[in-house]
């Protein structure tokens with residue numbers, strides 16, 4: 668251990684995002700992590716109704732089948748451990764939180780038939796370059812890259828871009844404000860990589876769903892095949 672790392676560990680020891688206990692490494696203690704209960708089914712992207720389980724391929728969405736994505740949320744945003752991890756990664760600069768978050772999505776994906784994700788590419792929801800400079804990293808991209816390693820799927824972070832600097836959705840209260848805030852804020856490039864591909868669209872959390880809707884719509888306009896939006900949590 669170097670001197671710098673020694674002092675860093677003494678002055679700023681790693682703490683569990685949820686219970687604040689000092690931990691040897693990472694962003695959450697084992698007890699808090701194991702307390703998170705993952706879901707084990709996919710949902711309609713629009714109304715979030717549970718989709719029927721089938722053994723291969725994707726379920727044919729019974730309701731809202733024209734919606735551009737179906738949803739796989741790993742757990743509830745009401746889960747305090749998951750919520751603490753998401754906030755640490757997004758607002759406190761704790762990059763180590765990406766690892767347990769990617770693991771949660773991996774655990775969730777493992778409860779579904781593996782064919783669902785065969786041949787997918789993973790596309791993280793991008794940040795606007797100005798927001799990226801402010802935060803220093805894109806939290807969804809960190810999770811996507813770890814998840815890609817776990818699921819053995821390629822991550823393509825450059826095919827979806829954010830063309831408008833929007834206000835954070837969390838700062839907006841009304842449904843209408845959130846809807847218009849992100850309208851047409853995405854575009855695609857390198858369409859030969861999108862055309863006909865099945866895509867995992869990855870974000871940390873789905874709240875109103877407007878951001879994922881716009882991102883999925885842009886990918887569909889770029890020729891994407893089926894889109895499964897995977898998120899750590901659903902609010």
Ligand SMILES: [Zn+2]
Pocket residue numbers: 683684685686687688695696697698699700
């Ligand atoms: Zn803990």
Ligand SMILES: [Zn+2]
Pocket residue numbers: 711712713714715716730731
């Ligand atoms: Zn529905």
